[in-house]
Amino acid sequence: MEPQARSVTEHVERVLALVTPLRSEEQELEDALGAVLAEDLYATASVPPFDGAAMDGYAVRLADLPPDGSPVTLQVTGDVAAGESGPATVGPGQALRIMTGAPLPSGADAVVPVEHTSTGRFVAGAPRTEPSVTLARQPRAHVRGAGEDVRQGERLARAGTEVTAALVGALAASGTVRVPVRRRPLVAVLSTGSELVPAGEPLGPGQITDSNGPMLAAAARAAGADVVRLGPVPDDPAALRGALDEAVRSTGAGRPGADLIVTAGGVSAGAADVVREVLAASAPGADGGSSTTDVDVATVAMSPGKPQGLARWRGVPWLALPGNPVGAYASFELFARPAIDRLRDKQGPVRHHPTFAAAAGWSGSPGRLRVVPVRLVPLADDGATDSTAPSAVGVVPAGSNHALSALAAADGLALVAPDVEKVRIGDPVRVLMLR
Ligand SMILES: Nc1nc2c(c(=O)[nH]1)N[C@H]1C(S)=C(S)[C@@H](COP(=O)(O)OP(=O)(O)OC[C@H]3O[C@@H](n4cnc5c(N)ncnc54)[C@H](O)[C@@H]3O)O[C@H]1N2
Numbered sequence: 001m002e003p004q005a006r007s008v009t010e011h012v013e014r015v016l017a018l019v020t021p022l023r024s025e026e027q028e029l030e031d032a033l034g035a036v037l038a039e040d041l042y043a044t045a046s047v048p049p050f051d052g053a054a055m056d057g058y059a060v061r062l063a064d065l066p067p068d069g070s071p072v073t074l075q076v077t078g079d080v081a082a083g084e085s086g087p088a089t090v091g092p093g094q095a096l097r098i099m100t101g102a103p104l105p106s107g108a109d110a111v112v113p114v115e116h117t118s119t120g121r122f123v124a125g126a127p128r129t130e131p132s133v134t135l136a137r138q139p140r141a142h143v144r145g146a147g148e149d150v151r152q153g154e155r156l157a158r159a160g161t162e163v164t165a166a167l168v169g170a171l172a173a174s175g176t177v178r179v180p181v182r183r184r185p186l187v188a189v190l191s192t193g194s195e196l197v198p199a200g201e202p203l204g205p206g207q208i209t210d211s212n213g214p215m216l217a218a219a220a221r222a223a224g225a226d227v228v229r230l231g232p233v234p235d236d237p238a239a240l241r242g243a244l245d246e247a248v249r250s251t252g253a254g255r256p257g258a259d260l261i262v263t264a265g266g267v268s269a270g271a272a273d274v275v276r277e278v279l280a281a282s283a284p285g286a287d288g289g290s291s292t293t294d295v296d297v298a299t300v301a302m303s304p305g306k307p308q309g310l311a312r313w314r315g316v317p318w319l320a321l322p323g324n325p326v327g328a329y330a331s332f333e334l335f336a337r338p339a340i341d342r343l344r345d346k347q348g349p350v351r352h353h354p355t356f357a358a359a360a361g362w363s364g365s366p367g368r369l370r371v372v373p374v375r376l377v378p379l380a381d382d383g384a385t386d387s388t389a390p391s392a393v394g395v396v397p398a399g400s401n402h403a404l405s406a407l408a409a410a411d412g413l414a415l416v417a418p419d420v421e422k423v424r425i426g427d428p429v430r431v432l433m434l435r
Pocket residue numbers: 191192193195196208209210211212213264265266267268269270273304305306307321322323324325327
């Protein structure tokens with residue numbers, strides 16, 4: 001009899017209990033894209049650092065411009081360009097030509113854009129000699145105030161934030177050159193199965209190409225980890241133990257031991273299910289020693305991805321995922337990715353699981369969370385005029401649930417709750433987005 005299946009939520013909790021965040025280290029800001037901040041970061045300088053022009057035009061004194069908007073003619077006494085720091089001053093009745101980004105000269109408190117003046121436009125490269133300009137008060141001052149964007153000492157990002165290109169920009173603007181980040185996790189990816197042949201090698205009778213190895217390695221990299229790929233390992237306990245030892249050992253070439261082991265295959269009820277065998281043989285108290293601890297083999301209420309194993313190999317957290325490739329990938333997204341996030345101490349935003357309307361109906365066996373590769377499709381013309389509205393997008397299954405080709409074509413994984421028997425057209429469907 002099959003044991004009571006464990007919920008996905010409970011399995012996630014057990015996965016998270018196995019891993020703890022890695023130590024932090026300093027990294028050059030320019031190399032930190034995708035890393036996770038280990039501390040809150042504060043602006044070391046204000047942005048912009050000075051009051052400056054937001055438009056090309058004339059720096060003026062508002063006191064010279066009649067409040068009723070009637071034009072006035074001012075004497076043009078010179079130029080201020082971006083990057084200039086000269087002691088330019090605008091006196092009463094005067095104006096200075098000023099370019100966007102240039103510091104506002106003393107005396108001036110507004111910029112009038114050139115297109116709203118008698119000059120009309122500045123010609124790039126041409127000498128500017130107009131002795132005077134006629135202009136009028138504008139509704140806006142077109143001045144960017146010092147610290148308007150960021151004030152020195154203001155918090156720019158919280159610990160746990162993943163560094164994006166925009167954050168690199170914001171940190172650079174405020175004078176940051178090095179950032180404290182979590183060390184990048186090293187994930188060992190290991191596929192098991194005597195039928196497996198590395199990609200590119202000819203297949204003998206009964207053999208198949210190892211797709212889980214390259215796929216899970218790619219998924220781990222996409223989740224922000226470095227990867228050491230081992231195997232495929234044949235269905236032989238000694239070979240598997242050897243590979244697990246290699247995964248956790250640091251090598252002479254400077255590779256540290258893995259922070260997390262992810263295996264695929266051999267975790268079900270088959271006679272050759274070697275992962276299950278190694279877990280059982282080395283569980284504490286059993287013969288074979290205690291290189292494996294915290295063993296937890298479970299049937300999880302999801303499909304695909306039902307058989308799962310958790311343990312530590314010589315202290316290193318080990319997620320044993322099922323071999324069926326779609327199940328392995330679904331398990332990666334639901335269990336291994338949160339484990340990697342925790343190693344990186346990555347905090348929210350909560351993983352985005354938007355809801356779309358089903359654009360086709362489908363059924364499946366209730367009682368488990370069904371993970372269905374789906375594609376986003378425009379909904380049939382429903383009279384909506386705005387084709388970019390979210391309601392104009394729905395989901396359809398991307399192909400057979402167990403086919404890698406469907407997974408490859410999928411925009412996301414629909415997560416259909418265990419109590420739902422049939423998904424009908426128009427039903428809301430929660431989707432774990434993959435792109
Ligand atoms: N009697 C039972 N049999 C099975 C059960 C069960 O509950 N009772 N569960 C089924 C489910 S669900 C799954 S999933 C599989 C998982 O089994 P394993 O984790 O032991 O995986 P394998 O048997 O090693 O492989 C399953 C399947 O996937 C192919 N495979 C494995 N590794 C790779 C790889 N690296 N690249 C490509 N394909 C791979 C393998 O050849 C098998 O076809 O067990 C069911 N059986």
